[in-house]
Amino acid sequence: xxxxxxxxxxxxxxxxxxxxxxxxxxxxxxxxxxxxxxxxxxxxxxxxxxxxxxxxxxxxxxxxxxxxxxxxxxxxxxxxxxxxxxxxxxxxxxxxxxxxxxxxxxxxxxxxxxxxxxxxxxxxxxxxxxxxxxxxxxxxxxxxxxxxxxxxxxxxxxxxxxxxxxxxxxxxxxxxxxxxxxxxxxxxxxxxxxxxxxxxxxxxxxxxxxxxxxxxxxxxxxxxxxxxxxxxxxxx
Amino acid sequence: xxxxxxxxxxxxxxxxxxxxxxxxxxxxxxxxxxxxxxxxxxxxxxxxxxxxxxxxxxxxxxxxxxxxxxxxxxxxxxxxxxxxxxxxxxxxxxxxxxxxxxxxxxxxxxxxxxxxxxxxxxxxxxxxxxxxxxxxxxxxxxxxxxxxxxxxxxxxxxxxxxxxxxxxxxxxxxxxxxxxxxxxxxxxxxxxxxxxx
Amino acid sequence: xxxxxxxxxxxxxxxxxxxxxxxxxxxxxxxxxxxxxxxxxxxxxxxxxxxxxxxxxxxxxxxxxxxxxx
Numbered sequence: 335x336x337x338x339x340x341x342x343x344x345x346x347x348x349x350x351x352x353x354x355x356x357x358x359x360x361x362x363x364x365x366x367x368x369x370x371x372x373x374x375x376x377x378x379x380x381x382x383x384x385x386x387x388x389x390x391x392x393x394x395x396x397x398x399x400x401x402x403x404x405x406x407x408x409x410x411x412x413x414x415x416x417x418x419x420x421x422x423x424x425x426x427x428x429x430x431x432x433x434x435x436x437x438x439x440x441x442x443x444x445x446x447x448x449x450x451x452x453x454x455x456x457x458x459x460x461x462x463x464x465x466x467x468x469x470x471x472x473x474x475x476x477x478x479x480x481x482x483x484x485x486x487x488x489x490x491x492x493x494x495x496x497x498x499x500x501x502x503x504x505x506x507x508x509x510x511x512x513x514x515x516x517x518x519x520x521x522x523x524x525x526x527x528x529x530x531x532x533x534x535x536x537x538x539x540x541x542x543x544x545x546x547x548x549x550x551x552x553x554x555x556x557x558x559x560x561x562x563x564x565x566x567x568x569x570x
Numbered sequence: 571x572x573x574x575x576x577x578x579x580x581x582x583x584x585x586x587x588x589x590x591x592x593x594x595x596x597x598x599x600x601x602x603x604x605x606x607x608x609x610x611x612x613x614x615x616x617x618x619x620x621x622x623x624x625x626x627x628x629x630x631x632x633x634x635x636x637x638x639x640x641x642x643x644x645x646x647x648x649x650x651x652x653x654x655x656x657x658x659x660x661x662x663x664x665x666x667x668x669x670x671x672x673x674x675x676x677x678x679x680x681x682x683x684x685x686x687x688x689x690x691x692x693x694x695x696x697x698x699x700x701x702x703x704x705x706x707x708x709x710x711x712x713x714x715x716x717x718x719x720x721x722x723x724x725x726x727x728x729x730x731x732x733x734x735x736x737x738x739x740x741x742x743x744x745x746x747x748x749x750x751x752x753x754x755x756x757x758x759x760x761x762x763x764x765x766x767x
Numbered sequence: 768x769x770x771x772x773x774x775x776x777x778x779x780x781x782x783x784x785x786x787x788x789x790x791x792x793x794x795x796x797x798x799x800x801x802x803x804x805x806x807x808x809x810x811x812x813x814x815x816x817x818x819x820x821x822x823x824x825x826x827x828x829x830x831x832x833x834x835x836x837x
Contacts (some may be wrong), residue, residue: 364598364745367684371591383760408796412788416653442690445643449681451595528589529760532753536746543655543742638777648784655791662798669800 349468353475356515359452360483361542366450370484371531375495378502380488382436384481385504388424390447391456393421395473400462420450435507452480481493483554490534495525538558573709579766580713587721588756596675597722598748600708602733607726610675611719615658616711618688621650622711625689646689654680669752681721688714725755 340560373383397417405413425446435443447453455517456476461469493499493515499514524530585644586592596610625646633641661669679685692707702710730749732738738747 365599367594368592371594409792410788412651412785412792415647415788416644416785418646423640423643426643442687445690446592446683448643449683450645451681454681513609514713517624524757527593527760529753529756531591532749532756536742536749536753539749540739540741540746543744543746547741632780636773636776638773638780641777641781644781644786648781648788652791655788655795659791659795659798662795662800671798721797755781 346468346471349379350471350475353477354479354482357476358479358483358542359455359476360480360487361539362546363452363455365455366452366480368446369443369450369534370487371528373440374484374488374491374531374534375526376539377485377488377492377499379436379439380484380506381481381501382504383440384434384477385445386429386444387450387452387480388393389425390418390421391453391477391480392470392473393425394418394453394457394485395461395469396466397421398457399464399466399469409416410462411458414462415455418453419448420532433437433504436504452476476517487531487534487538488506490538491525491530495530497521497522509558573705574680575711575766576706577713580710581717581720582759582762583765585721585759586684586687586714587718588752590687592687593718594683595681596678597725597746597752601672602697602729603725604726604730605671606746609672610678611715611722613675614679614682614684615715615719617650617676618715618718619708619711621653621685622688622692622707624649624653625755626692627708629693642690643684644694646686646693650685650689651680654730684718688767721755728755744746 353359355364360367360370364420369383369387374380394417398414422445425447429440429444456472460472463533464472468564489499497516497520498514499517501510502508503510517532519549521529580586584590587594587597593614627738628645628649629639629642633639633645654676658669658673661673661676688711692702692710725748727747732747732751742750
C-alpha cells in the first residue's frame with residue numbers, strides 16, 4: 335500500500351517537474367517563441383506574460399481533460415481551438431479589467447496566446463490522454479517552466495541593457511522597487527531593443543544545451559562506472 | 571503616396587519578424603532550405619491576404635455595428651482555421667502538384683502568429699474600431715506578408731551555408747545560431763528605424 | 768438594440784463559425800490526398816513540426832525534398 339502511494343507521489347512530481355526542466359517549452363521544445371522575444375524587454379512585462387500563460391494553460395488543460403471522453407476523435411482539434419480561444423478571451427478581458435497597465439504593455443501579444451503552440455501542443459499531447467489532476471499538474475509545470483524561461487531572458491536583457499532592475503505591481507502598475515546595479519552609461523542598450531532579444535535568447539539556448547549535454551555526459555560516466563564496479567564485483 | 575509609405579513601413583521599418591517578433595516558430599524551423607522557405611512564404615502570403623479580407627469584412631460589417639467587438643479573437647481564429655481547411659481541400663482536389671510542395675505547411679499556418687496579428691491589426695482595438703479603410707487594409711496585409719517572405723527566404727540562404735560549416739561549437743548548432751543570426755539581421759534592419767516618422 | 772437580441776445574434780454568429788470550422792475540418796479529413804504525398808502523423812499536424820515528438824517524419828520529409836532538389 336505504501337509503495338503505491340510513494341509511486342503515485344513521485345509520478346505526480348515527475349509530471350510537474352518535467353515541464354520545468356526536461357521539457358521546458360522555451361529552451362527545449364522551442365514552442366511559442368514569439369512572446370519570449372517580444373515581452374522580455376522588462377522584467378515586469380515578462381512576469382505578467384508568464385502569469386497569463388500559466389492561467390491559460392492550467393484552465394485549458396483542465397477543461398480539455400474534463401471533456402476528453404465526450405469529444406468525438408475526429409473533431410478534436412477544432413474543439414480545442416474553440417476552447418482555447420474562449421479561455422484566452424476571458425483571461426484577456428480579466429487582465430484588462432484588473433491589471434490594465436500590464437495588459438496595455440503586453441498589447442497584441444496577450445491575444446497571440448491563442449496561437450501559442452505551447453497551449454495547443456500540451457492540450458493535444460497530454461491533456462487529451464490523461465486524468466484531470468495530472469493535466470492540471472502538467473499545465474502548472476509547463477506554465478512555470480515558461481515563466482522561468484521568460485523571466486530569465488528578461489532579467490538578462492534588463493540588467494545588461496539598462497543597468498538596473500525594476501518591478502511594477504501587476505495590479506496597479508506602480509513601481510514596487512527599482513535597483514540600479516551599475517551606472518546606465520555603462521549599459522549596452524542594444525539588449526533592450528529587437529536584436530538584443532534574439533541574441534540573448536540564442537546565447538541562453540546555447541548555454542542550456544551545453545549544460546544539458548554536460549549533465550548527460552556525467553550521468554553516462556556514472557552509469558558506466560557503476561556497471562564496471564558491478565561487473566568487477568560479479569566476477570569476484 | 572500614402573499607400574507606398576504604409577507598404578514600406580510594413581515591410582522594412584516595422585518588419586513583422588525582426589521588429590515585432592511574430593512568426594518565429596516557422597522562421598527557425600522551416601527555413602533550412604530556400605525551396606521550403608519559398609513554399610512556406612507563398613502559402614503564407616495567400617492565407618494572410620485572403621483571411622485578413624474576410625476578418626476585416628466580418629468585423630466591420632457584422633461585429634462592430636452590433637457592438638460585439640469582444641468576439642473578435644474567437645471569430646478571427648475560427649475564420650482563419652476554416653479558411654486554411656478550405657484551401658487545403660481545394661488544393662488537394664484541383665492543384666495536387668502544388669499540394670505536394672506546400673501541403674505540409676498549411677496546418678502550420680493556422681497557428682502562425684502573423685495571420686492572426688494582421689487580422690487583429692486591421693480590426694483595431696475594441697475602443698478605436700477599424701482604423702483602416704479597404705485600400706489601406708489591402709496594402710497593409712499584402713506588405714506585411716511580403717516582408718515576412720523577404721526575411722524568411724533571405725534567412726534560408728544564410729542557413730544553407732551555416733549548416734555546412736565545421737567551425738560551429740556544438741551547443742550552438744540548430745536553433746541557437748539561427749536566433750543569433752536573426753539578431754544580426756535585426757541589427758541590419760534597425761537602419762530603417764527613423765525612415766518614416 | 769435589445770440586449771437579448773444582441774446575445775442571440777452573438778451566439779448565432781459564433782455557432783455558425785464553429786459549425787463552419789467543424790464541417791470544413793471533417794470534409795478536409797475525408798478528402799483523399801493525391802498520390803506521392805508523404806503522410807504526416809496527425810500528432811504533428813497542428814503545430815510546429817520541429818517541436819513535435821515524432822521527429823523521424825520531419826527528417827524524412829527534409830531528406831526527400833533534399834533528394835528532389837538534387
